[in-house]
Amino acid sequence: xxxxxxxxxxxxxxxxxxxxxxxxxxxxxxxxxxxxxxxxxxxxxxxxxxxxxxxxxxxxxxxxxxxxxxxxxxxxxxxxxxxxxxxxxxxxxxxxxxxxxxxxxxxxxxxxxxxxxxxxxxxxxxxxxxxxxxxxxxxxxxxxxxxxxxxxxxxxxxxxxxxxxxxxxxxxxxxxxxxxxxxxxxxxxxxxxxxxxxxxxxxxxxxxxxxxxxxxxxxxxxxxxxxxxxxxxxxxxxxxxxxxxxxxxxxxxxxxxxxxxxxxxxxxxxxxxxxxxxxxxxxxxxxxxxxxxxxxxxxxxxxxxxxxxxxxxxxxxxxxxxxxxxxxxxxxxxxxxxxxxxxxxxxxxxxxxxxxxxxxxxxxxxxxxxxxxxxxxxxxxxxxxxxxxxxxxxxxxxxxxxx
Amino acid sequence: xxxxxxxxxxxxxxxxxxxxxxxxxxxxxxxxxxxxxxxxxxxxxxxxxxxxxxxxxxxxxxxxxxxxxxxxxxxxxxxxxxxxxxxxxxxxxxxxxxxxxxxxxxxxxxxxxxxxxxxxxxxxxxxxxxxxxxxxxxxxxxxxxxxxxxxxxxxxxxxxxxxxxxxxxxxxxxxxxxxxxxxxxxxxxxxxxxxxxxxxxxxxxxxxxxxxxxxxxxxxxxxxxxxxxxxxxxxxxxxxxxxxxxxxxxxxxxxxxxxxxxxxxxxxxxxxxxxxxxxxxxxx
Numbered sequence: 001x002x003x004x005x006x007x008x009x010x011x012x013x014x015x016x017x018x019x020x021x022x023x024x025x026x027x028x029x030x031x032x033x034x035x036x037x038x039x040x041x042x043x044x045x046x047x048x049x050x051x052x053x054x055x056x057x058x059x060x061x062x063x064x065x066x067x068x069x070x071x072x073x074x075x076x077x078x079x080x081x082x083x084x085x086x087x088x089x090x091x092x093x094x095x096x097x098x099x100x101x102x103x104x105x106x107x108x109x110x111x112x113x114x115x116x117x118x119x120x121x122x123x124x125x126x127x128x129x130x131x132x133x134x135x136x137x138x139x140x141x142x143x144x145x146x147x148x149x150x151x152x153x154x155x156x157x158x159x160x161x162x163x164x165x166x167x168x169x170x171x172x173x174x175x176x177x178x179x180x181x182x183x184x185x186x187x188x189x190x191x192x193x194x195x196x197x198x199x200x201x202x203x204x205x206x207x208x209x210x211x212x213x214x215x216x217x218x219x220x221x222x223x224x225x226x227x228x229x230x231x232x233x234x235x236x237x238x239x240x241x242x243x244x245x246x247x248x249x250x251x252x253x254x255x256x257x258x259x260x261x262x263x264x265x266x267x268x269x270x271x272x273x274x275x276x277x278x279x280x281x282x283x284x285x286x287x288x289x290x291x292x293x294x295x296x297x298x299x300x301x302x303x304x305x306x307x308x309x310x311x312x313x314x315x316x317x318x319x320x321x322x323x324x325x326x327x328x329x330x331x332x333x334x335x336x337x338x339x340x341x342x343x344x345x346x347x348x349x350x351x352x353x354x355x356x357x358x359x360x361x362x363x364x365x366x367x368x369x370x371x372x373x374x375x376x377x378x379x380x381x382x383x384x385x386x387x388x389x390x391x392x393x394x395x396x397x398x399x400x401x402x403x
Numbered sequence: 404x405x406x407x408x409x410x411x412x413x414x415x416x417x418x419x420x421x422x423x424x425x426x427x428x429x430x431x432x433x434x435x436x437x438x439x440x441x442x443x444x445x446x447x448x449x450x451x452x453x454x455x456x457x458x459x460x461x462x463x464x465x466x467x468x469x470x471x472x473x474x475x476x477x478x479x480x481x482x483x484x485x486x487x488x489x490x491x492x493x494x495x496x497x498x499x500x501x502x503x504x505x506x507x508x509x510x511x512x513x514x515x516x517x518x519x520x521x522x523x524x525x526x527x528x529x530x531x532x533x534x535x536x537x538x539x540x541x542x543x544x545x546x547x548x549x550x551x552x553x554x555x556x557x558x559x560x561x562x563x564x565x566x567x568x569x570x571x572x573x574x575x576x577x578x579x580x581x582x583x584x585x586x587x588x589x590x591x592x593x594x595x596x597x598x599x600x601x602x603x604x605x606x607x608x609x610x611x612x613x614x615x616x617x618x619x620x621x622x623x624x625x626x627x628x629x630x631x632x633x634x635x636x637x638x639x640x641x642x643x644x645x646x647x648x649x650x651x652x653x654x655x656x657x658x659x660x661x662x663x664x665x666x667x668x669x670x671x672x673x674x675x676x677x678x679x680x681x682x683x684x685x686x687x
Contacts, residue, residue, distance in 0.1 A: 014543065022543075022544060023541065023543050024512060024539040024541075024544060025539060026467070026538050026541070026562070026564075027561075027562045027563065027566075027575065027586070028468070028564040028586065028589050030541040030543065030571075031566045031567065031568060031571060170474060171464060171465070176465065177465075180467050183468075184467060184468070184469075184470075187468060187589065187591055188589060188590040188591060188594070189589075191589070286513045287512045287513045287516055287539065288465060289465075289467070297513070300486045300517065300518075301463075301487070301513045301514035301515070301516065301517025302463065302481060303513070
């Protein structure tokens with residue numbers, strides 16, 4: 001496969017990253033998708049929109065998030081210098097707020113009066129409920145009943161923020177089916193409603209738009225690392241469900257050939273067991289939720305249920321740009337199991353005094369694999385994309401502790 | 404583009420309806436619901452019960468445009484082991500006993516993409532399918548399946564909706580044949596019903612852009628509604644209401660009861676009578 005001149009030029013005007021992406025939606029939604037695309041294209045070249053977005057990122061979300069030298073873990077691993085991008089310190093506790101602020105400002109520009117969203121771990125749902133409270137817009141969040149049971153604190157947070165949480169009982173009862181129901185809502189309320197998709201997936205322009213809103217993460221890392229070390233990092237590591245935190249970290253570095261990147265998928269109980277959520281490692285290309293991408297599917301093209309201890313990674317697909325970066329081998333995609341993530345979770349608590357979300361605990365598990373083998377002057381940045389308060393019940397249960 | 408001739412069954416059927424001076428009844432059932440044998444029996448009984456065109460759903464795990472009734476039908480079929488091969492085999496068996504009733508395969512793109520577009524078109528045509536309705540392939544993605552289908556002699560039926568505006572209609576109505584499927588509401592299958600006055604306007608709008616027959620679906624539940632709509636357009640599509648009759652005929656373990664096939668076909672007969680009565684009333 002020939003290498004493009006730039007890895008940052010996608011998607012094309014029809015929303016394709018190589019063969020991935022596109023706009024595979026019902027006709028009812030198509031005019032609205034085109035309207036979102038037009039509105040976003042206009043907004044991103046509008047200085048007022050940019051200023052408004054920057055204002056809320058700084059004063060409401062608390063950006064820039066720190067770039068923190070994790071000295072204790074660095075010593076523990078005994079190799080590369082490990083930095084954390086502290087996106088768990090954002091308002092609402094994860095990187096999700098970046099994208100939600102961008103999309104709700106766009107929804108307001110478009111005159112939409114109602115917001116819907118899907119959520120897995122509840123981090124995106126909480127961030128959507130938060131910006132809806134901020135801008136006084138009614139908010140409906142679709143969430144699988146399996147996730148509602150394992151993410152009770154986030155469900156209550158959403159309700160406190162005034163959102164209506166609708167339980168999804170179909171299929172896998174998790175993120176995939178929440179997205180199906182959100183799309184059904186959108187088809188039914190197309191005039192009034194804006195759908196804030198939480199990850200770099202869905203029909204064009206969502207993958208590119210969410211990436212752009214999340215790219216603040218990588219841009220800050222560039223500046224902060226220049227300040228801290230006087231040079232760019234050597235390696236970036238981020239966990240991947242749909243892949244928005246990873247895309248946000250990676251994208252500003254894609255054209256820096258000396259920066260290596262690892263996306264860490266959820267291997268669940270192990271790729272070989274079939275109970276995992278690693279679409280790139282264990283799936284193949286298909287079409288779901290408006291885009292062509294790698295999907296977990298059976299021999300008949302039916303979508304398989306994903307499994308991960310982390311509700312935020314429990315999705316059988318991945319953003320289309322990741323599928324492309326995988327095929328052209330610009331980013332290496334690896335996987336970490338539930339057990340490895342749990343171990344990294346506890347290590348991070350003890351070594352750094354940071355309770356990570358189970359999602360970035362997957363990324364940390366991979367850092368633990370590669371950091372010891374790298375020299376002391378190798379600089380590695382891991383995106384600490386969420387905090388772990390929401391996961392304490394899941395972790396306690398896995399460790400056999402009754403709360 | 405070089406196009407193979409299509410089967411002609413759709414054109415012939417709508418011409419016949421015109422000669423009979425009535426609208427048509429299009430019925431939707433999901434292939435393999437609630438099991439392969441029962442589903443085939445329903446399929447084979449549909450023409451005699453009065454179905455003019457048959458839409459056969461290819462079940463998919465994630466039917467994003469469907470309401471609870473058709474979602475459940477797809478899940479029943481998949482649970483009973485339905486596959487694309489079995490769906491095509493059903494069409495083949497049906498076609499062995501009926502060479503005139505058009506069969507339209509309806510569903511979502513991924514199972515076809517996974518099967519392989521060229522292989523699917525070849526096998527579906529060989530089985531005797533006449534057309535495709537693929538919910539998640541708008542004209543923006545015509546190169547995927549629409550153009551190869553037309554080239555191979557498979558009708559590609561397009562969905563138009565209340566949100567398809569004047570500017571978009573020409574794109575939606577290009578690269579299509581057979582008939583146009585007008586979705587009467589902005590919503591999912593089996594939920595709200597549209598106002599007849601709105602539909603009359605919508606049909607008039609479509610007729611300004613196309614000579615193809617127009618079928619209307621979504622939210623048509625009764626013989627009276629089917630009759631009124633078949634008179635407004637060229638055909639009425641009934642899906643969720645029919646599939647709900649299948650659900651009603653299951654025992655507590657989800658198995659088909661003895662009377663299920665007869666009950667479903669009796670309902671189709673009522674719908675067909677509704678369509679025919681409406682035509683007579685219009686003549687009077």
